[in-house]
Amino acid sequence: MSLIIKDLHVNVEGVEIVKGVDLEVKDDEIVALMGPNGSGKSSLANVILGNPKYTVVKGEILYKEKNILELKPHERAKLGLFLSFQYPQEISGVTVFNFLRTAYNSLNGKKISVLDFKRLLEEKMNLLKMDKNFMNRYLNEGFSGGEKKRAEILQLAVLNPSLAILDETDSGIDIDSLKIVANGINNLKDKKSMLLITHYNRILQYIKPNRVYIMINGRIVDEGGYKLADEIEENGYKKYL
Amino acid sequence: MINQYQKPARYALSKIELKMEVNERIKEMFEHRNPDKHILKFEPGLNEDVVRNISKNKNEPEWMLNFRLKAFEVYKQKPVPQWGADLSRLDTEKITYFAIPDAKHNSKSWDDVPEDIKNTFKRLGIPEAEQKYLAGVGGQYDSINIYHKLKQELEKKGIIFEDMDVALQKYPELVKEYFMTKCIPITLHKYVALHGAVWSGGTFIYVPENVKLEQPLQAYFRMNTESFGQFEHTLIIVEKNAEVSYIEGCSSPKYNSSSLHAGCVELYVKEGARLRYSSAENWSNNTYNLNTKRAIVEKNGTIEWITANLGSKVSMVYPCSILKGENARADHLSIGYAGKNQEQDIGAKVYHLAPNTTSIVKSKSISKDGGIARYRGLLHVNKNAVNSKSKVQCDALMLDNISKSDTIPVIEIKQDKSSIAHEATVGKISDEQIFYLMSRGLTEEQATQMIVNGFIEPIVKELPIEYALELNRLIELEIEGSLG
Numbered sequence: 129m130s131l132i133i134k135d136l137h138v139n140v141e142g143v144e145i146v147k148g149v150d151l152e153v154k155d156d157e158i159v160a161l162m163g164p165n166g167s168g169k170s171s172l173a174n175v176i177l178g179n180p181k182y183t184v185v186k187g188e189i190l191y192k193e194k195n196i197l198e199l200k201p202h203e204r205a206k207l208g209l210f211l212s213f214q215y216p217q218e219i220s221g222v223t224v225f226n227f228l229r230t231a232y233n234s235l236n237g238k239k240i241s242v243l244d245f246k247r248l249l250e251e252k253m254n255l256l257k258m259d260k261n262f263m264n265r266y267l268n269e270g271f272s273g274g275e276k277k278r279a280e281i282l283q284l285a286v287l288n289p290s291l292a293i294l295d296e297t298d299s300g301i302d303i304d305s306l307k308i309v310a311n312g313i314n315n316l317k318d319k320k321s322m323l324l325i326t327h328y329n330r331i332l333q334y335i336k337p338n339r340v341y342i343m344i345n346g347r348i349v350d351e352g353g354y355k356l357a358d359e360i361e362e363n364g365y366k367k368y369l
Numbered sequence: 370m371i372n373q374y375q376k377p378a379r380y381a382l383s384k385i386e387l388k389m390e391v392n393e394r395i396k397e398m399f400e401h402r403n404p405d406k407h408i409l410k411f412e413p414g415l416n417e418d419v420v421r422n423i424s425k426n427k428n429e430p431e432w433m434l435n436f437r438l439k440a441f442e443v444y445k446q447k448p449v450p451q452w453g454a455d456l457s458r459l460d461t462e463k464i465t466y467f468a469i470p471d472a473k474h475n476s477k478s479w480d481d482v483p484e485d486i487k488n489t490f491k492r493l494g495i496p497e498a499e500q501k502y503l504a505g506v507g508g509q510y511d512s513i514n515i516y517h518k519l520k521q522e523l524e525k526k527g528i529i530f531e532d533m534d535v536a537l538q539k540y541p542e543l544v545k546e547y548f549m550t551k552c553i554p555i556t557l558h559k560y561v562a563l564h565g566a567v568w569s570g571g572t573f574i575y576v577p578e579n580v581k582l583e584q585p586l587q588a589y590f591r592m593n594t595e596s597f598g599q600f601e602h603t604l605i606i607v608e609k610n611a612e613v614s615y616i617e618g619c620s621s622p623k624y625n626s627s628s629l630h631a632g633c634v635e636l637y638v639k640e641g642a643r644l645r646y647s648s649a650e651n652w653s654n655n656t657y658n659l660n661t662k663r664a665i666v667e668k669n670g671t672i673e674w675i676t677a678n679l680g681s682k683v684s685m686v687y688p689c690s691i692l693k694g695e696n697a698r699a700d701h702l703s704i705g706y707a708g709k710n711q712e713q714d715i716g717a718k719v720y721h722l723a724p725n726t727t728s729i730v731k732s733k734s735i736s737k738d739g740g741i742a743r744y745r746g747l748l749h750v751n752k753n754a755v756n757s758k759s760k761v762q763c764d765a766l767m768l769d770n771i772s773k774s775d776t777i778p779v780i781e782i783k784q785d786k787s788s789i790a791h792e793a794t795v796g797k798i799s800d801e802q803i804f805y806l807m808s809r810g811l812t813e814e815q816a817t818q819m820i821v822n823g824f825i826e827p828i829v830k831e832l833p834i835e836y837a838l839e840l841n842r843l844i845e846l847e848i849e850g851s852l853g
């Protein structure tokens with residue numbers, strides 16, 4: 129059931145930015161991915177979901193024992209993959225409600241009634257202490273940085289994937305929001321694997337990772353337990369540079 | 370705002386039923402053709418006899434015949450416009466200019482309408498809408514109105530809602546005063562002159578002083594015949610402090626040869642009056658749509674245009690507001706969609722002729738599969754129009770690399786005490802947005818549809834729910850490519 133990445137090389141606009149990555153997220157495992165700006169973390173996350181901007185030149189990505197490289201993004205989503213984006217897109221004129229209901233129906237292959245979906249959405253919004261008005265707002269349009277992050281976690285909660293990649297969901301949110309978001313994530317965590325991309329061990333205090341990977345310049349350069357995150361927090365990445 | 374009728378809950382439980390209805394309506398719009406059953410159908414082509422015979426057939430007063438003949442002379446002299454869309458393949462000699470279906474004129478009951486025609490209008494949803502929320506309905510089929518009815522209690526208030534042909538007989542003074550005189554003169558351009566010569570049917574509305582209609586009036590213009598020309602005339606007079614909302618729907622089944630639609634819409638908005646004119650033109654994509662629409666707005670009056678142009682091979686439609694009195698206001702909202710082999714040359718014209726006049730123009734266009742969507746606008750502020758305000762916003766969205774989009778705004782300002790803002794955005798649909806939605810489980814098609822529906826939402830939300838759903842569905846079908 130786990131996510132396995134083998135010797136992955138990725139180009140964007142002809143430049144290699146992921147240069148041979150091996151990485152694994154086992155069932156029910158929480159794995160942190162840390163690394164300096166520009167090291168290729170978001171690129172890796174985008175490639176896992178199939179962003180066509182990135183070209184895989186070599187390597188494999190397996191999920192649930194399936195080679196997913198040939199799958200379209202929505203097919204990957206149907207397999208249970210989810211990415212909470214570092215920079216979520218704004219979609220004008222499309223309400224959070226309509227968007228999420230369409231996505232929910234599409235993933236589950238059946239139609240949920242408007243009333244049932246409203247109930248589900250309200251329940252998850254409560255969990256994340258979100259104002260109900262957000263469901264009628266246009267998707268991410270005019271949301272503050274922190275609101276966008278919270279809306280991503282709302283989507284995660286509603287769509288209920290089996291593997292969630294969180295790309296800097298903890299950046300740009302205040303300490304109270306972080307607690308709410310982390311608490312929300314912990315409430316969903318059962319039977320979910322997670323890849324947490326982060327710069328700080330702050331979030332890792334709430335969501336304890338089983339393992340930590342360090343990525344530098346397109347490569348995984350170190351791997352360790354939770355303590356590795358503390359070490360980075362203290363000393364930065366200089367020992368790898 | 371005249372919008373009481375348009376605020377049913379967005380998530381009403383009947384929405385699924387509505388959607389099914391909408392699907393049926395759209396199928397009817399473009400696919401279903403009734404057999405050709407006319408009691409009179411002219412041979413294709415245009416000459417003075419055609420003009421005379423139309424008038425004779427309708428038993429028109431002499432002045433109208435003379436008016437038609439004069440218009441025909443102007444038509445012959447005027448050149449085909451060399452700007453705008455490509456009209457070189459429009460062969461006016463192959464068009465049939467007049468056809469009377471085998472049906473009673475202006476029935477007051479749908480039961481009196483022949484079965485096949487009635488079924489067409491039923492599937493287009495007209496009788497049902499009439500029952501649910503309209504104050505009156507007119508239905509034109511080729512050259513003739515086969516149905517026309519206003520709620521009785523409204524007649525008592527002095528509101529006139531008639532087939533234009535009937536109005537000419539019943540209210541000759543009003544027609545003589547307003548018909549193609551001050552608002553749209555026959556000399557405006559070639560196809561207006563053509564319209565003057567061969568016009569038939571359409572709508573006449575007169576709303577007396579201080580009368581406010583809550584429910585809208587609607588007319589539906591259906592072209593059934595191949596290689597046909599439809600030339601309906603809409604004339605609306607809204608007297609001082611009166612209010613009305615009027616909706617026009619148009620469609621035709623698809624044929625291989627070209628059809629022509631050259632209607633005329635003349636709107637008079639008197640002092641303190643309000644008029645909301647909405648139209649959804651869904652002509653099949655073998656149609657040349659050269660429709661001319663103009664409003665004259667007096668002091669404190671407001672005109673609102675909400676227009677959608679989806680079908681047609683070629684459209685050249687530029688609703689025009691003449692803000693003649695102080696504080697007059699015009700709102701133009703429009704949506705255009707150009708798919709394969711389609712050219713939408715649409716826009717808005719506003720003339721600010723008096724102080725403190727306001728205009729807002731919002732235009733959204735979408736192009737796909739090589740379609741051409743062009744915004745062509747004119748904003749004129751004359752030297753009397755001090756303290757006038759105008760805001761023009763046009764957004765174009767292209768769904769692929771082969772489609773085209775263009776913005777051609779002309780701005781003429783004769784004084785400097787007014788505020789003018791013009792913004793235009795042209796962009797290709799964003800790959801990152803598509804990816805974002807797809808990563809949540811939507812197919813590429815669903816993602817595209819969602820982004821497009823969001824793009825036009827600011828305008829669609831001004832429409833009654835039935836029309837909003839219809840428009841969204843039409844665009845969905847265009848994107849799926851299933852309208853062909």
Ligand SMILES: Nc1ncnc2c1ncn2[C@@H]1O[C@H](COP(=O)(O)OP(=O)(O)OP(=O)(O)O)[C@@H](O)[C@H]1O
Pocket residue numbers: 140141143145163164165166167168169170171172214
């Ligand atoms: N479209 C592109 N064209 C050129 N270079 C790109 C493009 N997209 C990403 N890159 C480059 O790829 C590298 C990796 O970027 P990526 O966003 O994956 O880094 P990151 O590890 O997520 O950084 P951060 O911690 O700042 O979020 C960067 O140097 C970036 O500039």
Ligand SMILES: [Mg+2]
Pocket residue numbers: 169170171214295
């Ligand atoms: Mg990043």
